[in-house]
Amino acid sequence: MKKFLFLFTSLTIFLSFFVLNNTEEPHYDDFQVKDTSESENNVILSKENNKTYTASLSAIGDVLIHDRVYNPAHIGNGKYNFVSHLKQVKPYLEKADITVANQESMIGGTKIGLSSYPSFNSPHEVGDALKHSGVDIVTLANNHTLDRGEDAIQSAITYWNKIGMHYTGSYVSLEDQRKIRIIEKNGIIFSFLAYTYGTNGIKIPNDKQYLVNLIDENKIKKDISSAKGISDVVVVSLHFGKEYQRLPNEEQIQLARQLALAGADIIIGHHPHVLQPMEWIKREDGRRSIVAYSLGNFFSGQTGDYKDIGGIMQIKVDKIVKNDETIITLKEPLFIPTFVDSNYYVTPLAMINGNESLYNEIKNHMKKWMPELKFSTQF
Numbered sequence: 001m002k003k004f005l006f007l008f009t010s011l012t013i014f015l016s017f018f019v020l021n022n023t024e025e026p027h028y029d030d031f032q033v034k035d036t037s038e039s040e041n042n043v044i045l046s047k048e049n050n051k052t053y054t055a056s057l058s059a060i061g062d063v064l065i066h067d068r069v070y071n072p073a074h075i076g077n078g079k080y081n082f083v084s085h086l087k088q089v090k091p092y093l094e095k096a097d098i099t100v101a102n103q104e105s106m107i108g109g110t111k112i113g114l115s116s117y118p119s120f121n122s123p124h125e126v127g128d129a130l131k132h133s134g135v136d137i138v139t140l141a142n143n144h145t146l147d148r149g150e151d152a153i154q155s156a157i158t159y160w161n162k163i164g165m166h167y168t169g170s171y172v173s174l175e176d177q178r179k180i181r182i183i184e185k186n187g188i189i190f191s192f193l194a195y196t197y198g199t200n201g202i203k204i205p206n207d208k209q210y211l212v213n214l215i216d217e218n219k220i221k222k223d224i225s226s227a228k229g230i231s232d233v234v235v236v237s238l239h240f241g242k243e244y245q246r247l248p249n250e251e252q253i254q255l256a257r258q259l260a261l262a263g264a265d266i267i268i269g270h271h272p273h274v275l276q277p278m279e280w281i282k283r284e285d286g287r288r289s290i291v292a293y294s295l296g297n298f299f300s301g302q303t304g305d306y307k308d309i310g311g312i313m314q315i316k317v318d319k320i321v322k323n324d325e326t327i328i329t330l331k332e333p334l335f336i337p338t339f340v341d342s343n344y345y346v347t348p349l350a351m352i353n354g355n356e357s358l359y360n361e362i363k364n365h366m367k368k369w370m371p372e373l374k375f376s377t378q379f
């Protein structure tokens with residue numbers, strides 16, 4: 001019997017080895033950020049032999065570049081520079097392990113002609129400034145994605161690839177669309193999905209549906225399910241809601257609930273161009289999801305009536321591996337309100353003198369449904 005057990009165990013070990021080594025890996029290597037920052041500090045080994053991993057994620061709202069923003073940034077010879085516009089917020093964007101931004105205007109570049117509202121096309125150099133400031137991935141599913149057609153999308157994505165920026169929500173082919181974007185940091189894998197409510201009435205060519213992801217609850221749920229299979233944390237960006245409304249509408253609330261229940265861990269909203277509050281959504285699987293209904297404008301030419309106020313949302317993720325079980329916990333939500341001044345420079349609101357009452361108003365607005373939300377210009 002003992003001999004049989006030994007043989008059986010050996011065979012099982014041999015077979016497991018064989019199976020593990022022959023399992024086909026999903027083809028997302030091209031989009032995986034190599035984990036360069038992992039150190040022993042990020043992995044805590046407890047007495048019970050549980051492993052705890054921690055990583056932080058930051059998100060910012062709309063980057064929507066009007067002519068009044070790009071014209072003064074012209075430095076000659078058709079070149080632009082936006083690096084100094086983000087100088088004051090760069091330290092905070094860089095601090096998080098992963099930062100995601102919503103690039104609302106396509107950066108199709110000067111060759112096809114720059115343009116502003118209502119049909120945007122922005123300089124490539126907007127991408128350089130985001131990359132330089134610590135942004136790791138841009139979401140491209142917006143109502144302005146198709147403003148300048150496929151040419152702008154192709155040119156923009158070629159540029160994002162050139163500078164090594166990850167993107168999601170708009171794609172150059174069906175094959176490109178099918179690859180779920182993932183980024184791994186400190187032993188935690190994040191996946192990124194992005195969708196928009198529409199494209200300002202511009203029809204998506206029938207044979208090129210990959211140009212932009214539209215909100216379709218069942219389709220998103222399927223994508224979430226696929227993303228869950230290859231990642232620890234699913235991040236879903238939604239371009240939705242009504243412009244200039246400071247509170248989410250019923251449609252936004254219901255969609256966020258449904259997607260959270262389907263497994264979306266972090267839901268990042270944008271489109272209203274003003275901030276809408278954050279909240280937790282309790283799930284049946286014991287986890288809780290976080291939703292920011294609208295992160296407002298981060299870097300744009302819109303001013304007044306709260307349209308020049310945005311912010312950096314940050315959340316920490318703990319991953320505890322106990323034997324066969326993996327527990328993901330979102331914790332310590334933080335929000336840094338930001339302000340775009342008359343020269344279109346972005347600054348943390350708390351750093352601008354004389355704005356105390358506005359700063360307090362924004363804090364109360366954002367923590368309306370999340371009293372423990374912290375605000376700081378220091379991580």
Ligand SMILES: [Zn+2]
Nearest residue numbers: 142143144271
């Ligand atoms: Zn929009």
